[in-house]
Amino acid sequence: MELIRLDNITKTYHMGEIDVPVLKGVSLSIAKGELASLTGASGSGKSTLMNILGCLDRPTSGQYWLDGQNVAGMSSDQRALVRNRSIGFVFQNFNLLPRTSALHQVIMPLAYTAAELSDRQARQRAQALLERVGLGDRMDHEPSQLSGGQQQRVAIARALINKPPLLLADEPTGNLDSHTSQEVLEMFHQLNEQEGITVLLVTHDPTVAASARRTIHISDGLIAAPRDGQDQFRLAGAGSAEVPTR
């Protein structure tokens, strides 16, 4: 069953009098439980596509179904609800609140919905998630007291607090060293396999892209030929991610 379906999505920015088309008709479908990566050079429309997938932005035209809902026509308040309920965000620079304990970071998204949860339930859920990402002993630590990998794991726990079906990770390992990158990627794989969460990794790091079971490559506002055989990525060097479009 498909979780995401994009149908001929276009996005055009208006810079003064000039129209800049960034997405030129993207059609894509991602099934529930997939772990996919989205790659592309800078300027290829990767970030724009991710913003649309994350319901942060609206497409100029085209249809976007997320979990059976047509998101493209929603108002900003409705999209905020979708972001809260259906999407977990993990950012490159973690985006944790300064001077706030890990536990409160994780509880934070519940402030906007989840009125049915009592404070104690919310706290318990956040504690369970922090234990799940291996930070059970650092719940009271503030971001400045945590390493990069630990911060990213707090961010992952925060993304999962509303039990979203989709986890959207924007360069999750961009600020991490290779060892902790591996740990974080491992965590995505675990979540994908054990919890059945659909994970979409947006990256331009070929090794990260290669760790996904499916790679979606975007180039010049269009999806390049779908590549299910990711084996060649594993073997290829840093520049080879760009190769298929040439």
Place this chain on the structure above:
Amino acid sequence: MKSFFRTFKTAGQALMRNITRSVLTCLGIIIGIAAVIAMMEIGNGVSALNAKAISGLGANTIMIMPGTAASGGITFGAGSLLTLTPQDCDAIAQECPAISAAAPTVSTSAQLIYANRNWVPMQITGTTPAYLDVRAWGLDEGSMFTDQDVRNSAKVCIIGQTIKRQLFGDEDPIGREMRLGHVSIRVVGVLQRKGANMMGRDQDDLLIAPWTTIKYRVSGSTGSASAASSSSSVSDAVNTLNNLYPSTGVQLYPVPSASQQANTPQPVRFTNINTIMASANSTQEIPVAIEQVTQLLRQRHRLRPDQPDDFQVRDMTEFANALGQSTSLISNLLLIVATISLMVGGVGIMNIMLVSVTERTREIGLRMAVGARSRDILRQFIIEAILLCLLGGAVGILLGRGVSLLARWLAHFPTAISIPAIVASVVVAASVGLIFGFYPAWKASRLDPIEALRYE
């Protein structure tokens, strides 16, 4: 409700994250509110003192005078009809709740003689001990005569400073016997100096004695000649000894004949007095007091609804207005100062909130990404601003109380706690937060989440 409470908690946490800045931001509001509270309390004390001082001049005094007689379209002016009795005065003092004291007065003019000096006081007033309460006047030495003295027509009096100076010089007047007209009278007290009144008349040139003494012993037949009076019949015979020994001349209970009783089934009116002076509880209560006195006297004088009053009630409008003006001047001044200081505090809040919005752009973007609607962001920042102002207001109230207590202890400033000022400060603090917090909050809520997340 729950999400509101959570927003509240979030706002509190956000403020706690930057505690020093929050406190400094509050400082503007703290100082503003503290100034308002301290000024209001000190101002209240001052205007209470002011009110007391002005009511000492007689602002609370109500004069009740007999009405005018009229005959064939010709009126004879105030006091030409004697309709007031001492019993009216007692009734006013007892039955009108807005009246704190009432005293009857009769007056006369006579020469005072002591040793080889003589003097004609400008004012000789016969009254009861309540007179001093009505006029808010105290004694310098000695004591006031008593109600007993009034009942007995005792030959005692108290004198003003001018009479003391004219007749006694440096001598102690207490216990001395003077002659007032034909009557030997003993000084029991000396009034405090009051100075001239607004018309330039020397108020210390005054002798006060029991009204029975003045009426029956000194002036003798004053008032008994009036047509309306059925007063005790003082002998018309020219006999100066009547004044010295009134008991032979005064018949308090005239024996009416049978036909008289049949013709006039009214209660006998014993005696008349010139005016009644009463004092209202406060300047504000004067109109109520006048209304009560009018009702009571109309009832006591058995006037039909269509009949005009047979008395007149006057108040000291001029004084009352002066008092009201000075009080409103003080409070207007305070209001201006308060408004300015709160404006300054509010601008400080807005400034810091704007800085805070810019500084926390990424946080706002993140909150939007995890599902905050723009109105959630708006609400959070407004509540932060209001919380800042309310906390500042609370501290400011305590500080203001402290300052006014300090002023009371150190500078002996009169202060009075002002509940309206406290309530108003809380309301103003919250609305300053709302007004000056709205723009930054609105700016925050309009941020584009994509831009905000990318903001460095």
